[in-house]
Amino acid sequence: MRPRVADMTILRPLLALSVVCLTGFAQMMPAPVRAQSAVAIAELPPYTVQSPRGDWHGPAVDLFRAAADRSGEDFTFVRTDSDDLRGALDGGALAALPLMPEAGRSPAPARSLPFHTDAVGLIGRQQHGGFLSSMSQLFNLGFLRVVLVLSAILLIVGTVIWAVERRNNEDFKQDGSKVKGIGNGFWWAGVTATTIGYGDLVPRTIMGRTVAMVWMLFSMALTAILTAYLVSLTGGGASTSLADNIEGKRIGIVAGSPVGRAQTDAADTTLEFSALSAALTALEQEEVDLVAYPYEAAKAAAGGHGVARTDATMILPAIGLAEDGALRAELDRIILSPAWQRRMSRVTQSN
Known part of the structure; x- marks a missing residue:
């Protein structure tokens, strides 16, 4: 028996209304929440630093966030002691950072490339420290030896300039007194070597000016050597x-x-x-x-x-991973990029 046309006319609106209601209910249902993976993290400045508010920042944090975003990983940081990072991976964590190479321990299931080359610190x-500490290091046997050698050089140069100037230069004659004349020469050699140049004693003969020119050139090198040696005595070098x-x-x-x-x-x-x-x-x-x-x-x-x-x-260090995959590939790609190398170079230079 065929359905009547009037019955079909009534059923069609009812079917359309049912479809609309079911669609609306489906849209009102909450979307399934994707579980966040735990990422074990330990504080190790300057790589990972936690602010008083609990936020994490630092080069290693930025590195992981960028790689996780590109590989589609949803995660949350879980603070962990540095000694427990390796164990966190065994316990189901997605990743652990920063992971240091440890002698005598099995490696993580997967690791990123090392993202920084560090130095051995002592x-x-x-x-x-301070001024008094530096001065106490300065006044020692080495410093006394420098003073004696420098005094001997100044005395030799002072004697030479007195010998060539004493006959024609009143500044070095000193009434015929050799001691006063050589003393003036010693003073002149010291003033000239330090480039102070008071001008109270001036060579006037050609030979005296020749000696002065040679001494000025020599004393420039002598001053540089002396400065470097004094710095080394105080530990600066x-x-x-x-x-x-x-x-x-x-x-x-x-x-x-x-x-x-x-x-x-x-x-x-x-x-x-x-x-x-x-x-x-x-x-x-x-x-x-x-x-x-x-x-x-x-x-x-x-x-x-x-x-x-x-x-x-x-x-060292690197980022440990529970398994090899897209996340590791993204981490390695960023670590090998010139931009990342420049950033870690700035970290090294600032420290």
Whole structure:
């Protein structure tokens, strides 16, 4: 039996109304929320820094955010102790940063390329520097030796200028007194060498002016040498060589740190500590002379201790990942870019 035309006319509006209602209900339903992946992060200036409000910033933070955005990863940072970063990856974290290479531990399932080359730093005892400290270093046997040598040179030059000027220059005659004449020559040599040039004593003969010209040229080089030597006496020209700075000294290292016994083989003794805090305690108690540690991390943790950068370098840190994939590819692509290299170069220069 065929349906009547009137019945079909009634059903069509009802079907259209049902479709509209179902569509509206579907649009009103909340969209499924995508779970955010946890990213373990430890504070290690200048790479990762947490503000008082809890926000994270720093080169490593910006690097990860840019790579996660390009690879479509949704994440949230979870503050973690630096010693627990590797364990966080085993516990299901998407990534961990910054991850340092640690001796004796299995590597992360996947790692980005190292995003910075750091130097070996040497942590010393608390510095009570300043003017008095520098002066105390200046007045030593080396400084006395410089004064004696310089005085001898001035006396020789003063005697020469007196000998060639004493017959025709009243300034050097001094009534025939050799002592006063040579004393004036000594004074003239010193004033000329320092480029002060009071003008109270002036060579007047051709021979005297020739001696003066030679002495002025020589004293320019002498002044430069003397200045460099005095700077070295006060520590301003200290060597940055790791081997030179640790030779014959007791050096502390931290277990698991990238700085190990291979880097400190020039030391007289190398002592290993379980943590950096233990090494710093030993430093304060004079059990070790210096603590060797990555420079950037040493500056962040040294407190009032002095930290010196050496010429020895190491490749670190990186970002650990739970698995290889698009995120790692994006991280490596950014790290290899010239823009990133310029940024990390500025970080190194500013420190």
